[in-house]
Amino acid sequence: MIKTTKGNIRNWDDYYKKEEIEKMPWYSERLDFDLEEELNSTSIPKKGIFLDLGTGPGTQAVKLANKGFDIVVGSDISETVINRNKQLYENRYPNLKFVIDNILNSIFNDNFFDYIFDRGCFHVFEPKDRSIYFNQIKRILKPQGILFLKCFSIDEPMKDGPHRFSPQDLYDIFSIDFYIINIKKTFFEGTLNPLPKALFTVMKLKGNPKNG
Ligand SMILES: C[S@@+](CC[C@H](N)C(=O)[O-])C[C@H]1O[C@@H](n2cnc3c(N)ncnc32)[C@H](O)[C@@H]1O
Incomplete structure (x- = not known):
């Protein structure tokens, strides 16, 4: 569940049915600038x-x-938004697929992805679900695969919104099985003004890469 100024989002599919997508707080046409920088500089x-x-x-x-x-696979728990994305984009990009998937009970195969980008999903989960998320990410990412994680920071003063994290929180949650490469204080680009304060973390899954 995530609290917004319009109330709590209890059902993501209802939210995507009712609200205008371009006005959603996280809507951004641009690739996340922290991910862009990371992909360009490494x-x-x-x-x-x-x-x-x-x-x-x-x-x-x-x-x-x-x-x-x-x-590139775009996954979401909302059938409505995935069907919209399929219609809008899949014909135009042969390397792009959209899939309905609940990351807490994911249908993806083990050791499947080289990279995962999570921009604003992890921070909506209740604390009790974080270990489930962690185990699913570990399962579907290849050893030495990279997780790029953007979430709200404890520095964000806004009353509503998702859960907040400090660098130490992220270290405590992820470092058992991930090398934390970088945690950067940043912003969450979208339709809110001012932009919410965020953390952008790059981490690599421990373990030996499989051959082939
Ligand atoms: C804050 S929005 C961010 C959307 C997108 N990443 C972006 O940056 O534009 C969080 C997204 O996570 C999705 N979501 C929530 N719970 C999920 C779950 N259990 N599995 C997969 N997606 C989920 C929501 O439907 C929503 O689209």
Whole structure:
């Protein structure tokens, strides 16, 4: 559940049925600037399988498909938004697929993704669900695969909204099985003014890469 100024989002599908997508707080046409910077500044090859987890409007998945990754999958628990994205984008980008998936009980295969981008999904989960999320991410990401995570920061003073995290919180949750490469204080670009304060974390799953 996530609290917004319009009340609590209890059902994401209802939310996508009723609200105008371009006015949603997280809506951004641009690829997230922290992810863009990371992809440009590191030696990440623009190939492999990329998951845009909790893709919502699909804008991030589209930009990643444009970058030339072999396959980009945008997943979301909302059937409504996934059907919308399929109609709008799948014909235009042969390397882009949208899939209905609940990350807390995911249908994706083990060791499937090279990269996962989570922009605003993890921070909506109740604390009791965080270990389920963690285990699912570990399962579907390849060893040495990278998770890019953007979530609200404890520095954000807004009354409503999702859960907030400190760098130490993220370290405590993820470092058992991930190398934390970087945690950066930043903003969540979208339709809110001022932009909410956020953390952008890059982490690599421990373990030996499988051959082939
Ligand atoms: C804050 S929105 C962010 C949307 C998108 N990542 C973006 O940046 O435009 C969170 C998204 O997570 C999705 N979501 C919530 N719970 C989910 C779950 N259990 N599994 C998959 N997606 C979920 C919601 O439907 C929503 O689209």
